[in-house]
Amino acid sequence: MSDTPEHELSMPRPAGDKQPLKCNVYEYARTLVSTLTPMFPYVDEGAMVPTIALFYGQPGGDYGYFEHENTVDEVAIVFGSGATTGRGKAGLVRASARSHGVGNLLSEPDSPESFSLVSVTQRQSTGVQQKEAVAFTCASCSTEIYREEFDSTPPRRGMQKDEVGPVGHLHTIYGSARTALNYNADEKNRTCPKCGNVNAPFPLGRWGWDRYRDMTDIIREAHQSLSETASAAE
Ligand SMILES: [Zn+2]
Secondary structure (H helix, E strand, C coil), rough: CCCCCCHHCCCCCCCCCCCCCCHHHHHHHHCCCCEEEEEECEEEEEEEEEEEEECCCCCCCCCCCCEEEEECCCCEEEEECCCCCCCCCCEEEECCCCCEEEEECCCCCCCCCCEEEEEEEEEECCCCEEEEEEEEECCCCCCCCEEEECCCCCCCCCCCHHHHCCCCCCCCHHHHHHHHHHHHHHHHHHHHCCCCCCCCCCCHHHHHHHHHHHHHHHHHHHHHHHHHHHHHHH
């Protein structure tokens, strides 16, 4: 028996400005354009943000590896896996350290048999800055060779629409996309100062972050265009 008083165990009522929503992991996973796509539209202060990533093997399907630093906790749940052991295996739940490696989840990234369906949930900061960093390491000697930090402070509570418009986005994906594109753009960024190895570009296409960002921009324009058409018709 818990000593916690009954009233502290009951969930508070939903906030008036946030419609309770549900989303099926398996249905939603089929529509993903990116890893880490948020399942729900709320990304403001204090919001729980569950995201989904589907990693799947294919010829030349390596996902590469990077280091991620986040000022908020991330909880991963693996909702299914095939031909994969270790961190990508179905049923695993884990809370990541604030600084953690990401990638190498599939046992055989080149095999179509291999997959892992993972949700990663973070809770947005309230009243304090939220910061992240993405870094790449040398494939030959593991020295960190490129790093970008970015500010991911969420929209103020209840101000998401005013601050980012009717279509929200998860800033983690934007910051990661920019970091990977900058890293890939110049061979100097990928050259290890310690051992001289010129590292291959990060396989951004496998993660889809730039696609998520570009599609968000287009969808915002789509929303805007219909609003303009509707205003013109009045
Ligand atoms: Zn090196």
